[in-house]
Amino acid sequence: MKISKMKKIISGTLSAMMIAASVPFSSTAANVNIDLVTVTDGNVGGGFGDWGGMNWGGMAGGFNNGGGNIGNDAGNGGNAKSGMNAQIKNDMPTTVPGGSEKSGACKVEKKTYNCKFTGGQKSCNVVLPPNYNSSKKYPVMYVLHGIGGDENSMVSGMGVQELLAGLIGNGKAEEMIIVLPSQFTSKKGNQGGGFGINQETCEAYDNFLYDISDSLIPYIESNYSVKTGRENRAITGFSMGGREAIYIGLMRPDLFAYVGGACPAPGITPGKDMFMTHPGCMQESEMKFRDVGPEPYVFMITGGTNDSVVGTFPKSYSDILTRNGVEHVYQSIPGGGHGADSVKPHLYTFMRYAFKASESTVVTTTTTTSATTTTTTTTTTTAPVTTVDLKAEFDAKVTKWGDANNDGSVDMGDVVLIMQSLANPNKYKLSGAGVYNADVSEAGGGITNTDALTIQKFLLGLISKLPESYSDKLNVTLATTTTTTTTTKAPEIITTTTSAPAAGGSVKSDFDSGIGDWTGRGAASVSATNDAYYGTSGKSLSVTGRSAEWNGAAIALGSDFKVGQTYSISLAALQVSGSAATIQISLQQGDGDSATYTSVVKASCKSGEWTKLENTSFTIPDNAGNMILYVETIQDSGDLMDFYIDDVLVAAEGTKSSVVTGGEGKVPKVKIPDPGQIDTTKKLCAISFDDGASATNRQDPAYRIMDALIKNNMTATFFYVGDWIKTNEQVKFAYQNGMEVANHTKSHKSLGSLGSQQIRSEWEQCNSKLKSIIGTEPSHIMRLPFLDGGGQVKSALYDVPLISCAIDTKDWDKASKDQIVNTIKQAAQNGSLEGAIVLCHENYETTAAAMEEVLPWLAQNGYQNVNISDMAKAHGKTLAGGQIHTRA
Secondary structure, eight states, X not given: OOHHHHHHHIIIIIHHHHHOTTXXXXXXXXXOOOOHHHHTTSOOTTOOOOTTTTOOHHHHHOBOOOSSOOOOOOEEEEOOOSHHHHHHHTOOOSSXXXXXXXXXXXXXXXXXXXXXXXXXXXXXXXXXOXXXXXXSOBOEEEEEOOTTOOTTTTTSSSSHHHHHHHHHHTTSSOOOEEEEEOOOOOTTOOOTTTTOSSHHHHHHHHTHHHHIIIIIHHHHHHHSOBOOSGGGEEEEEBTHHHHHHHHHHHHOTTTOSEEEEESOOSOSSSEEOSSOEEOOSSOGGGOSOOTTSOOOSEEEEEEETTOTTTTTHHHHHHHHHHHTTOOOEEEEETTOOBSHHHHHHHHHHHHHHTTOHHHHSOOOOOOOOOOOEEEEEEEEEEEEEEEOOHHHHHHHTOSSTTOTTOSSSOSHHHHHHHHXXXXXXXXXXXXXXXXXXXXXXXXXXXXXXXXXXXXXXXXTTSSSSSOSOXXXXXXXXXXXXXXXXXXXXXXXXXXXXXXXXXXXOOEEEOOTTOOTTOEEEXXXXXXEESSSEESSSOOEEEEEOOOSTTOEEEEEEOTXXXXXXXXXXXXXXXXXXSSOEEEEEEEEESSGGGOEEEEEEEEEEOTTOOEEEEEEEEEOOSOOSOEEEEEEEOTTSOOOOOEEEEEXXXXXXXXXXXXXXXXXXXXOOOOOOOTTOOOTTSEEEEEEEEEEOOOSSTTSHHHHHHHHHHHTTOOOEEEEOGGGOOOHHHHHHHHHTTOEEEEOOSSOOOGGGSOHHHHHHHHHHHHHHHHHHHSSOOOSOEEOGGGOOOTTHHHHTTTSOEEOOSEEOOGGGTOOHHHHHXXXXXXXXXXXXXXXXXXXXXXXXXXXXXXXXXXXXXXHTTEEEOOHHHHHHHTTOOOOTTOEESBO
């Protein structure tokens, strides 16, 4: 065979053979020696590693692959129209310019930290900039490796150190620290990615979202001299690392203000490649930033036209983002393969723009106009001098100094909004009150980037109050004058102040006398109730029966409300769902398909706490049609709970509500379903769920499972690991909806290998944490981690019933949705399901989908799912302490 032909075969198929875990390749069996650098016609990067040992370093470190051009869109792309993305779009070289890299100038430190998600130790490499000084503070960039790699995969060969040193030395990049972590995050231990390319491995990489947010960032910020806050963090990566960087950036824009991905691997959205069918971390319609923080300053995706490993997936991600209206920049590098020739240009651009938002995105423009000017000659009469206190007038328009976004608090969100409004006033606009609130440097002098810096100084405690000072413009003395006017060529600035006409129309509703003009919207019903109210007495408006987020309470605004008029709009809101939810006031103008919708104000409402929603300066947009003010929850949030509103006020601009978040009021007692309500005519089973509390938002599998149980009038036992609880709200939600809250140890160690005292401590610490969350003792049972009841477990926990299972759905072992459903259905059909404890886990999409299908089927076939303790009670059984139970 000619070598040229071999090159084509290798470049087209060897990557699949070497990377796919399902196709073992042994160098011993092959009994050949191949010069990979020669055969693949390029740089192997990190190398394929040990063939016989199946080291996946090739995917982690990259390789150049020959073959045809698989992308025909070389050059710049994306839909960036503003901000730094638009700047980057015109400054993306496809090769790294000479002189941009410098070797041997950076120090690399290997570190080990505790990963809360796995309960074990993980490693990372920390690349320090030249002349690192611990007395200075540095921003941090996280750079992620490809699949099968580890913290060492990007240390060399991809230009990370060399570009960092070169660009800093050339003054083109900020001094920064770079962290190179190991992404593989599995509760089964650190396998180094050795499972191959399959769903289990991909999920372990996706779990890095929890590791970086809960463990790695806190570790870096505790052990290095770094700046904190999203504006001082960046994340990017290569291949699987590119996929994870983009995924993490979309999920947590509150953590990262700079997000990139080079040659990102498939799997963020559903898709299929040569290795597997990817279910997707999110649907295509969901590929956008979560509403937990401002959008990043930089969102950048790049790929290579000759990359036959990830193919056209980078471009498809860009197309999806464009369809979803997410501003980003995309570059396809001509001739770039799956390696350094694609990664280095990405890092060159990304490093140059990272941490530059405070300089690059804030644009201050001074305009000088040449024109014939007016000179005013003033003759003062004997009328008395009138002093106008402009400072007092300015203060009266301020609702809270520094609160640029009018959310009732002063934080970095206000800093970000000021900077965004200066950089892109068409997209980010300060409200009327926000303009006054934000003017804190020289109050009355107008908004500049100095106001953002002043708020940061206040947050850091460098100044004790806001505003820092007042402008000289507010020191004005006026006198009654007679004027004559002549036209000259001398320049003069003339400032004209006019008074806006008072806005007509108002609304004031306390519901003590009924619902008034309020109506239900969509499927929602409204009624006046004394079950809840804000203040010391009275009634509120109860909103029930909602089947969609937009269902809520509505009131039509009369003809005295006009376009262009500005109002203060506020109310008190309450919900008792058991977890936090965002409630929003919106304005509709027009009807049907021509209707337009504007968000007036929204606020996160804790369960059981009256919360103020207030915008003291809302201007009615110039849209046609009748106006309806309504109260709802956020689209796609999944929040369909009942809620209450009270003390609604629509009044003149600047009018402040008397409502105080957390203030006095009546809150209805949460109605906990009676777990003893078991249908004795049905057969009982106990499908139970381990490894919580895993949810970070309302669409996560844990909530979907609970929603399915509630919908089918069923309960279940949820076993929580103390160290893995991501939000207390999820545990409260489970308890308040009749689920059994139970112990799965503090850290999910295999108890059989521990001493008696350690075993007892694992139980007690988890029990104490659960009690602090739900306010009462959790259920006195415990699921055995790894179902390990050996060693001293039984004697150490002599008084605790130990729970194993009779049926294992194998959802932890990559069982599909259909396999989980079939396992339960077959057990029901052969009779083994009745009285059985069934093992599931709450953190898998497949499990949630299976419950949504199988629970209605069980109900239709004479079964009721209940929690373990209730099933034992219904069957007249006692769950004995120190014993392992598989049925009840």
